[in-house]
Amino acid sequence: MNKKYLLAAAAMMLAATMSSAAFAHAKLEASTPKANEIVAPAPKEVRLQFNEPLEMAFSKIKLVDGKGAAIQPLKVAVDKANAKVMVASLPALTRGAYRVQWTTLTRDGHKVKGEFSFQVK
Structure with missing residues (x-):
């Protein structure tokens, strides 16, 4: 009987793990520039690294000045080399504060958004 209980418990744990992974949303793992970073010279691009591949047709990056x-x-x-990375080429930026606002749709159909700030020195 103990074997049946162990098997049932293992099956339940596996099902819980699989269902939580299925409902996971994309998360921003890293950015260049980093949140709250002071940079010099001004960046030529913004790079956002996510934990899941992105659907570019439903993804965007917006930059707002101070x-x-x-x-x-x-x-x-x-990024052609990594479907988890979204890149925005930027015009020449002057000194000041900037806010990056992003939205994306991952291949699993979840829409997520976020924002962070950085400064050009």
Whole structure:
């Protein structure tokens, strides 16, 4: 009987693990520039590293300056070498504070968004 209970418990643990993985959402793991970083010179791009592959058709990066004015990235794309990385090529940035706002849809269909700030010295 103990063997049956152990088998049932193992099956329940496996099912719980699989279901929580199935409902996981993409998470921003790293960025360049980093959140709250002070950089010099100004970055030429923003790179966002996620834990899941992205759907570029439903993903975007927006840059806002310290006065709240939107700065359009020159190009936003998923990195050809890594489908978990979104890259925005930036125009020349002047000194000041900037806020990166991003949204993405992962291949599992979950939409997530977030933002962080950095400064150009």
